[in-house]
Amino acid sequence: MESINSLLNLYRVDGQVRALRKRLDSAQRYLQAQTKNLDALTEQLQELKTRKRQTQATIGNLEVETAAADERLEKLRTELNSAVTNKQYSAVLTELNTVKLNRSEVEDRILEDMERIEQLEKQIDAVQAQRDDRGKVRDVAQSELDQRQADIGQRLEELADERRTAAAEVPPAALAIFDEMADCYDGEALATILEIDRRHREYACGSCNMHVPFERISLLLGGSDDVVRCTACSRILYLQEETRGSFAKK
Ligand SMILES: [Zn+2]
Numbered sequence: 001m002e003s004i005n006s007l008l009n010l011y012r013v014d015g016q017v018r019a020l021r022k023r024l025d026s027a028q029r030y031l032q033a034q035t036k037n038l039d040a041l042t043e044q045l046q047e048l049k050t051r052k053r054q055t056q057a058t059i060g061n062l063e064v065e066t067a068a069a070d071e072r073l074e075k076l077r078t079e080l081n082s083a084v085t086n087k088q089y090s091a092v093l094t095e096l097n098t099v100k101l102n103r104s105e106v107e108d109r110i111l112e113d114m115e116r117i118e119q120l121e122k123q124i125d126a127v128q129a130q131r132d133d134r135g136k137v138r139d140v141a142q143s144e145l146d147q148r149q150a151d152i153g154q155r156l157e158e159l160a161d162e163r164r165t166a167a168a169e170v171p172p173a174a175l176a177i178f179d180e181m182a183d184c185y186d187g188e189a190l191a192t193i194l195e196i197d198r199r200h201r202e203y204a205c206g207s208c209n210m211h212v213p214f215e216r217i218s219l220l221l222g223g224s225d226d227v228v229r230c231t232a233c234s235r236i237l238y239l240q241e242e243t244r245g246s247f248a249k250k
Pocket residue numbers: 191205206207208209210230231232233234235
């Protein structure tokens with residue numbers, strides 16, 4: 001009898017702790033999700049910026065190549081002007097054309113890379129804008145969590161204390177069952193007994209609705225200090241005052 005009363009008290013406080021903690025947890029989970037979103041965008045942004053830098057470096061190298069080609073062309077043109085024989089002239093001309101061709105290929109690559117940079121810049125702007133928006137959402141999530149913490153943090157601490165006190169009142173064996181069931185059923189460790197048909201002694205578990213044998217009711221009525229559990233869902237059973245009262249009247 002005493003054990004069920006202490007369990008009912010623990011059940012009540014535990015339920016309050018869980019309800020408050022759930023409010024904090026949901027705010028925390030939301031914040032975590034937003035942070036993850038933001039981190040993914042930041043990473044994407046870094047990657048795009050790295051690609052832009054690498055492409056710029058490539059362009060730099062290609063520009064060095066065209067400058068070298070220009071220098072070479074300058075020299076070849078001078079050589080061409082001072083060529084004495086036909087053979088000399090055509091040899092210099094061949095090289096000059098080859099260098100020209102190479103230079104124009106390099107120039108094409110520079111143009112391609114410049115286009116690539118333009119595209120990268122567009123992507124960077126888009127991701128940056130997305131990231132700015134997400135950052136605002138994340139900030140709101142953070143302030144919501146802070147607010148909740150401020151609103152209920154204190155109350156939660158008080159309740160956690162209360163829960164410890166309530167748990168200390170429960171016999172250890174019963175407490176172990178309570179904790180196991182509470183973890184298993186998200187706090188719903190206890191179940192009330194439903195009276196289906198008193199004349200036929202039909203009773204059911206208030207949580208899982210399965211039949212409860214009358215001998216279990218007797219145990220509860222007899223004031224046994226052992227925990228009485230539902231045969232189907234294993235929750236701890238208890239009689240509500242009105243059900244208990246109806247037996248007393250008989
Ligand atoms: Zn049950």
